[in-house]
Amino acid sequence: MKLVFLGTGGGRFSAINQRRMTGGFRIENLGGKNYHVDPGPGALVRTYQFGLDPRNIDGIFISHAHTDHYNDCEILIEAMTKGMTKFYGHIIGSKSVIEGYEKWGPAISKYHKTKSKVVSLKDGETAVCNNCLVKATPTVHGDPAGIGFQLDYKGFKISYTSDTSYFKKLADYHKGADILIASVLRPGVNSIRGHMSSNDFIKLINEIKPKLAIMTHLGLKMISKNPISEAKRITKITNVKTLAAYDGMSLDINYNNPAKPRMVSLKDVDAPYHGSNRDLSKFERKNTRKLAIKNGEIDELKLN
Ligand SMILES: [Zn+2]
Secondary structure, eight states: OEEEEEEOBOHHHHHHHTSSOEEEEEEEEETTEEEEEOOOTTHHHHHHHTTOOGGGOOEEEEOOSOHHHHTTHHHHHHHHTTTTTSOOOEEEEEHHHHTOBTTBOOOSOSGGGSSSEEEEEOTTOEEEETTEEEEEEEOOSSSTTOEEEEEEETTEEEEEOOSOOOOTTHHHHHTTOSEEEEEEEESTTOOBTTBEEHHHHHHHHHHHOOSEEEEESBOHHHHHHOHHHHHHHHHHHHOSEEEEOOTTEEEEOOTTOTTSOEEEEOOOOOOTTSTTOTTHHHHHHHHHHHHHHHTTOOTTTSOO
């Protein structure tokens, strides 16, 4: 199984200025399936940039109706369903994301909900997604319907808090997590409403005792402070291996030993899709038709 981070910036301003990317993360090969979690602005482009293919996802999870978490979900739904021509995949999100709640969402148009299995979850509810059980966990955040997720694949649990303040019962819902991924906006004791600081994260790690903890969704203060030294500090205090995610971080995880992931820094690939490639036009002429036919993208080749 792999975790690939396509964005580790958090909050409105990180998203607007792209100090860090905001494409969310992918869970690769969890029981043979691929999932994209919280595809914020740039998720599609970052997928290609780091050498992945948006067409091979089997599910999309969206935690709440804030732009930095849902922005690219519709285009990824199109990728997953072969341009809305095949019924495929799962879309799991909060009520605000799927149906709309008060002034929040919906983040997905009716059209984009017609070609996949769509499930809206409230905290505590569960859904079956391929060979996984997905449990919605509660959050205290700007979007009152926001949720986090715990994925259970044959007893191996990946928990994602999404954006939330620390609160007493939070750990109960993430209990048993082998891997705990959390939005940690600020360093030290600098909590801000609706978000955790690293000291909140320390409390949560101590309560849950996962085998591996990862902080992402890092705010500007955290980024300026050096998140890696902050992660080392957390590791020392909690005795739980803690990583500060960075853009393009890929972790190869062994189910039997998640505390020792193999970390790879993905380089930008020289993707033929990028305009920066000098040989683009040569490549395009040679391969566009062939690749389009291979991927079933033929309607745009047809002559009207
Ligand atoms: Zn948010």
